[in-house]
Amino acid sequence: MLTVSSIAHVAIRVTDVERTLDFYSGKLGMREMMRLDRDGRLWLLYLRITDTQFLEVFPEGVGERAAERDAVGFNHMCLEVADIDVALRELDAAGVPLIRDKQMGADGNWQAWIEDPDGHRIELMQMMPDSLQAKAIARMAASG
Structure with a gap:
């Protein structure tokens, strides 16, 4: 049986990385840890929650906003x-x-x-x- 020790990260897709960084870093105090590029473009960035837990942010989200509360998926x-x-x-x-x-x-x-x-x-x-x-x-x- 698999033994899980913690949630390592939660991933979100966003429409505007700078606006997202202003919110999570500027207002919630999460520090940017690293960025990964793919094909010469930002692919994702990691924000620190704890030393072993992160918020993974993917740019270029499509749509106006996250799914509503009752939708199937991330709540x-x-x-x-x-x-x-x-x-x-x-x-x-x-x-x-x-x-x-x-x-x-x-x-x-x-x-x-x-x-x-x-x-x-x-x-x-x-x-x-x-x-x-x-x-x-x-x-x-x-x-x-």
Whole structure:
């Protein structure tokens, strides 16, 4: 059986790389790690989330925006933040509007939602000690 250790990257296709970099690097603080060219043109670039997790950005997306929430396919990515209130103040200062205000999720974690310039939905989540995920992690650690 395959053992997966983490999500290494999430890939998105975008319409405007510079606008995307302004959002993810300029407003969310992700650093560009590298670019790969193919046939003399930008093929993809990597943005750092952690040392082992990346956002892979492909240029030349077609269409106006990402698929709607109920469409089959990629729905959203979730970025964990240490303190959701601090994160929301930083986003407000950077001019990033919320598409869904801060609320307690059904899983017991604080969450709020934004979207990037191409309409990719991003959940911001503060993991709470009594959340369903934290309890499941504790159970799994105890059972070995």
